[in-house]
Amino acid sequence: MAGPLRQLSEHGVSIWLDHLSRERLTGGGLETALRDREVVGVTTNPSIFHQAIAGGGSAYDTDLHDLALRGVTAEEAVRALTTADVRSAADLLRPVYQRTDGHDGRISLEVDPRFAHDTDATLAEARHLWWTVDRPNLLIKIPATPAGLPAISAAIAEGISVNVTLIFSIDRYRAVADAYLTGLERALADGRDLSTLESVASFFVSRMDTEVDRRLEEVGTPQALDLLGRAGLANARLAYQAHEEVVRSQRWQALQAAGANVQRMLWTSTSTKNPAYPDTLYVSGLVVPGTINTLPPQTLDAVADHGEIQPDTVRGTYEQSAGVLSALSELGIDYDEVVALLEEQGVGAFEKAWSSLLDSVEASLTRLRGTRGTR
Template sequence: MSEILKRLSEQGVSIWLDDISRERLRTGNLESLIREKSVVGVTSNPTIFASALSKGDAYDTQLHDLKVRGVDLEEAVRAITTYDIRWAADVLKPVYDATRGVDGRVSIEVDPRLARDTDKTVAEARALWWMVDRPNLFIKIPATVEGLPAIAQAISEGISVNVTLIFSLERYRAVMEAWLTGLERAKANGLDLSGIESVASFFVSRVDGEIDKRLDKIGTPEALQLRGKAAVANARLAFAAFEDVTNSPRWQALAAAGARPQRPLWASTGTKNPEYPDTLYVDDLVTAGTVNTMPEKTLNAVADHSKITGDTVRPFYEQAWNTMAALKEVGIDYDDVVRFLEEDGVAKFEASWTELLSTVATELKKA
């Protein structure tokens, strides 16, 4: 087992892999990562599935059967993706059992083209929950304005939710409000709150990517000194907001009824800028009660040379506020940044879904 990843896990950070493929499942690679690299969860997205489908022969039999049956394209996509998610959930079930349902989780997202439609998002969340039919599933719902009531509704029905595409502190607070509302409704409906899990995926590296471009354009020494600092500061303040909520009487009442915290999940933690350490968004976001979902390249980098020195979030709230204040002072419009990132994120999710549809269509023709 990697000693560094073991130390990270012992700090209270759940290590999830941001990747899934049938090849990884059928070769036992996922079991190896659980055993050797402290992986306790998996996230997926359409781009990951499209990449997996275009490599090797792992999907050939199912693609042939879908073609013979005349299944339409979108149903074929759901049949393929839910098969892998169900398999991964079964592989991770021992982790789920050992952690009493906290980890051992696998995420699948609703069609991102529905991100601005509350009712259709809820309907698809229900359908995916039924299709996969595993207790350790997370349904990924984007944190758009329209997604917020869908999040509350899904949770109220006992569907565990991974809220994705969060960039701003204001939207994150709204996500936590939706989560609390959903739990309160679930309690009123007589559901067992201890069986409803949720994580809130706060995106990290994309924040630096956008703000760094704006800092470069401003070009002053004061601006350039702030490159690579916004994303970590933003995430640290998100955790401070999480602590505010979990210290509230409203949450305490739900916790007393068996509810579990909606853990912050650090997403987009692969470093995009080669000038920055490749473990930056792991090393600087270590604190108990969080999840870090990493692409395999980042996971391997952390295992090789990460420096895990203790909590790197809670002691740095003041520094984070100072960073955000300095960004504003040099001319960074935070509200405009996060608004752009959400719109861009939804567009990228839609594009990756279209890519997945195209890939499946191509593979069906060849089957």
């Protein structure tokens, strides 16, 4: 009998790993995941790189020593380290990329999160990262902030494949889909081959429950407590309903006829933050063909060990999901306020992780410059 990870793949969900480090690359961990765990892609973010580099032991010592000798800045060093890891991962993923005609076998790299509210800087960073990594199976991660949306369209128009990150609301997902279609239309007008472009829309799941549950517990009524742990899945499922509306539109049909690839939904933030909830909740509850679920290592292990996978746990839930959001509204929980806060917190968390990484690398470079000539 096929294991849960194989079942998830057979039900049309691509499994990506939400983690990357030098140790995982050099120690064979990524190769093992690709071979034995149904993993067909990798995502990264500033927090993952902070954990990998600042807490990575000696894995980066040689590179940091050489960078210190060259007198580079902390920002240059971080970009050198992260793009090197992403390039190596892209090469390991290349066979999957070729086998799946470019739909999977992808690795994501995020623009500097400090540019989340600056369209021009985001686009400039996207161009630089795309050029630096120089791998066809790269996805540049651009946040779905108001400033990020026009950068998404411009990047797609220029031939840069994009992973749109930090999507928390259904309306913002619709704006992301519009930005992708706009970019495709511009690319088509410029004579680009649309089949070479890929995009995913990364919809955050668990953080919705974290914030909504806090507010439900403050309300404290039986009706409120009955809704605990239900907002995250409801929100994501209704976003998928919006996705279905997009792919039924005449606008998308025209682009598809011209060779465009659909912008797939990617479920992220899929580790449960509340230990009272099943640790596979945001995997088993979001099974639908043609989507991606990017899993942190511990969630990947949990699904492999005891995941219960049923076919299509999304379509057919829309009325119930809308009822959950309606019930939250009746209790005075403002959906728009929640998702705006989550976006603000998400951008802030990535900015903090990036700044901490820069500080850590700067300290390492300073220390190593002081040992110049000792090796």
